[in-house]
Amino acid sequence: MKPLIQDQKARIASLIKRSGKLLFAAFLCLGLPAASQASHDTGVFELDQNAVDNPLTPGGDANLIYCDHIDPDRVGMCAGIAASTHIVSTFYRDKVNDPNDDIFAGAKDSNDILGGKRDWGWKLGSANDKNDIGSVFISLERAPGVDVNNDGKDDYFLFFGLDAFSENGDAAIGFWFLQNPVTPLPNGDFSHGHVQGDILVQADITNGGRVGRYDVYTWGPNDALNQPVAPSQGELTLAIESSDCGDSAANDEACGVTNATDAVAPWPYTTKGVDGNSPTFPPITYFEGGLNLSALYDGEIPCIGAYIAETRQSQSETAELEDMVINQFDLCSLDVRKTGPELSKVGDTVSYTVEIENDGALPITKSSITDTLVNDLTDGSNPAITLFDNCGDSLDAGDTCTIEYNYVVPEMAGPLSNTVTATYLFGSDIASDTSSHEVGLFTPSVSLDKQVGDGNGGFNDGPAQILQGDAVNYRISVSNTSSANTPTLSCTVTDNTLSIDPNNTDGDGDPSTIDVMLAPGGSTNITANSGALNNPGNVVNVASVSCSPAGFVNVVNDSDTVTVRVKRRESTITVTKTGDNYTKVGDDVAYTITIANGGGSDSDLTLDSIVDNLVGDLTDGTHPAITSSDCPVAPATLNIGNSCTIQLTRETLATDSDPVTNTVTVQASDAFANTASDMDSHEVDVVAPAITVSKTCLNEPVEPGTSANFRIDITNTGDVDLLVDISDSVLGINQLDVMFGTSGSCTYDNDPSDGCLRIEAGVIAGTSPVVNQVDITATLPAVTGLANVLNDSAGDTCDVEQGGDATRTLGFWKSHGSDGDRNYPSPVQLGYTCHIARDHVGFPINLGWKTLHSCADVFGIFWSNMGKQSDGDRRTQICRTKLHSSWQLMAAILNDGLSNGATVPTDPDSGLSLIDAMVEALSGNNRKEINRLQGQLDEYNNSGDDVSIEDADGAIIPQADPNGTRDLANYEAGDC
Template identity: 30%
Template sequence: MRKHHGDEQGRGVEMSKQRVLSALIAFVLMFFFVGPAAIAVHDDGLFELDGNASASAAPGDDWSQVHAGTSAAIATSFITDGTDPTDTTYLHTGGSKDISDFSDCVRTTTDEAPDKDEIMHAFAAAYNGAGGHLVLYFGLDRFDASGDSQVGFWFAKDNVAINGANVTGHHHVGDVLILSDFVNGGAVPVVRVFQWVGSGGSDGSINEITPSGDADCGSAGAGDARCAIVNSDTVNAPWSFEDKSGSNDFLAGEFYEGGVDLTALGLSDNCFSTFIAETRTSQATDARLKDVAMGSFPLCKVSVAKTGDTKSKVGDPVHYTVTITNSGAVTLYKQSIVDDILGNLTDGSNAHVTSDNCGSSLASGASCTIHLTYTVQKGDPDPLVNTVDIVYNNHSNLEGTEVSDSDSHSTNLFQPKVAVTKTGETSGKVGDTIHYLFTVTNQSSSDSPDLIMDSIIDSLIGDLAGDAPAACDTLAPGDSCTFEVDRVVQANDPDPLPNTFTVHYH
């Protein structure tokens, strides 16, 4: 059979096109499946995930610095939980599960946890990593390491707390759960990351973000987005600690730490308020919880303080100062600032606003102020109480998580009043001396400030400031002062001889 060079060349061109097309498809698939560049949580220079809690010469913080309050973290939590009888934060009944809302959990003071599931301390820290990645580190130490144990860590947006027999607070979409199982006799952890979705997730109310599998920090490769490690030997405990055997050091398997790069996992809505560590009855996501340790984790937090004049009266101005502080760890964006009397304080046409340096965003640790003036109206309640409510958001498009606060200020509205009396002889003739008795009384409401004299004048005698005693200069509510002034009747005085006594106080 005769070969045709043109056919062979055509087939070569076609095969070349196919190879180019295959390479292009592979590139497109790679483009769509590769998420944000991962920071290796075990060697990113932010934190030491090395199986001990003490800082070393290696780059990054360690738990000893978190405990001492000297870390570079943007948010931290360190919880001392202890053991029975000092530890009373246990959960029981079937509703105390990770797939249930926090409010479904039931607290008991009875020790429900075996020694290997008894949390002594729990700790967490958040860092801003390279490329704007948010990286969370977490850990705990336990009373005994004799056996496998299952632990979990919640980072919740709501303020979750134990209140009596109940747990207050609720799950919100975006809460993050990290489950780790001490397998291989309590040595090599498995790390699984879930997000609360409410329903329709891989496990109902929670959805798994990462596949199950070993994620030991000691053997993790470059670019790992999550890993954990347990101490394989006895290591120093840099805080007060005593295990079941009486050791003040962490025996092998008693100390656990891990890290998760939330940004690398595609989790961006991370306005957390509470950190929770837990132990569990099994590896299943619907396992009942045992021991828990809860603490504040203010990744997003804003506060407002409203101050102002404490006293005023109808017709006078009241001056207010509203101070807003971002006490959390991330930049927040202004959503609304509303006063129930002074209106929308973000409205540039609001006449009550005299100055405002609160821009569209507020950096971590920064504050801004709004100065306001209000003229007291007749009919205003006494005291005059008004409240400012603020709402900020962790997304610049205001579609993220809202954080809010409010504060009120009370101004007493006093009623100032002064009364005068003047007495003297009712008859006389030219050359007679008329004895006048003047009395000034402060009849203001009891919450009024002292009255201070501006002027004291008699229409016939003139300025009486030199005649009035010092007691008239300042009068407290209910006080009075009295003085006498004599005058000789003149030949050109009118008959009858009227005169008026007038005082002005402020």
């Protein structure tokens, strides 16, 4: 049984039992009034100041609840005591007069248990005598004929009570009925707080043995209550005011009583001042009360999940709580039970049965029933469901429904786990439970091994050789190789060649079959004799086994074959010829010929002839192709069991076929005029390795300073794979052991497996033509055993454009100050402008009015503002003129520094070069002269702009980066 949304186990297991159809049986003859009744006159439970049932009075009592839990079958101490009519009940014995009792540690009924203004706490300790709880009982009953709400349904009643250790003074007793499954936590807190509608019954017991006050509260407002709302403490709302059940003013829907005099204690009871168990409850130590739940909630009672029995220091709702008993008490509960086979295997059908029982107190409505293997079990169209029994829309208390369904075990490793989850509703409350089942998956398998005797008492897998008329022994070994959980295999072993069951032990009358039983890991051996084998040739002997696990129809099989070669009883000779696997025209092929006397007739043999169809007669051992031989010169004797070897070579001819097939034939005879002969052939593949290489310039003529690009094509034109080394020092190529395959048609890409490879690479051109050569060396793979080496090479030249005198405009030098990511190889690091200024022109650079000492100064001239100096002051007119003219002057100085820079013209007025003339003019303040020279410098800077730059340093000109040197510029260099 699983409680409503229970997220923690109760600290102390609550014993809850359903009484089934006994609920109303005891009251069929009671004439109960139709109007509202007090909880003590329902005829269901005796609220009569004692715990012992009076058979003459309608209704049960607390001793019946006690017996339900400690002796439900009434075969022991409860023999003869009737069963109670409860729907759900519990009985619990708390620690008494014990320092390790669980008691409250700061708690009030007016505070929330958890999450309120002030939480509850608990601890281990000893309660004071009058507040020390002994035993607690609770029972949910239904009173036939009592229908306060006129809803056509009998009302639900709660009956509950406890006994206390001492009767000293007045007592305050309380019972909480909680919808959350509240449990105490190890840290002194509680697992849950209140929810609206939780019930508190508070009873004040006077020293005279009366219940002076019996009030029922709910937590939070309760719109369903028909009682006036009295002043509340915290979230407590007074719902019912009542008193002692014997009072005429007691409310019909709730009341309580206590024993005014001694009352019989029907369970072990400890009281103050008594050594051991007391047979009676002293006055005001036993309390019992009742509550009409249906009246309190207008018929719609909640799903109670736990209870707390408590005592207080005083009778105020805000007083500190003392002792406590807390346990589960579930009104909405579901029990799911899933059954199925314990064992199955992949591919078999597994049948499951699911039983869903409402083991709570209230009727619940189905929400969902799902299975982790076949999904929705409420879907009548689900093909796996074979019986959709009585799992309708709802389940009444005590009812059970059943679903049966099948599942085919898929390919998987065991075990097969499966979980069913059922969820039912009571209003918005949820009752849910799961049940899992595990099917062990076994793997049946069998192994059969058939062997033949070796003549020395042992057995092997063969093949074996015997002479005509001889016999052999066989052994058939059968092993159960199944998984350990597999049932015993029932097996039939069959051998159609042998008589493996001559005594008919299996009773089938067939000597070629025998039945055996094998547990997992077990094995058996079956031996049989072949009898005389008279027909030469191979005797193939097959044995098989077919098994089924006990209780299953599955079949597993295995078989094994042994071959016995029956030899004629005559002389035999064997010849074996081996040799190289590959050759090519002009190469020698090495052969080895081995001749052996098999001795079938126990005689020596005379070698009469040894002939090779390509080499010729090898009988006398003098043939020039023979490199060594230990064979006797024919006609000579080769003794029984002996062998000899001839080694020879033969050159591969251009006229030979491919492959070259070579056969040797040996003729022999024995002393009894028996003849024997044998032959063997060898094939050697003839290969023709060849390779070519070509090299082509792709982009001539090439501009100086740009890449001269070449294409290299290498082609395996032969019929055998080649390992190729490729070397080109100019292009930086050095590839070793590149495997070239062979192909009828190839593509020139970067994959040589089809016999072709294309490599494209380049080198930066200078001013001279670019000449280079590629060399290849090819060898045959080691598998061929051939050591031939092929070489080839190819070269080409890329012509270089021969330019004139180069210049670049001011915009070029300003935008090539930086290479952007500064990732170019030396000597260009901060851009080409810096490279020419630093490495070609050299610092310092004299501008007449300024001397530049670094690339940052050069960048400062180019990027200085015409209107303002670096400190923000406005420039004078002559200052602007000098800065503006310095841009053209700086560009001209850099152009003059190029390796093929155009010659700087001479100024006709001064007779100086334009650069020197401008330097002299900038040292003065003649704006007219400065502007005149500036125009001539601009013409010079544009004169060779279409001519490629040739750099003697081999430097590469990086891409333009218009703003790359702004952050590197020294702007003070442009100040006047």
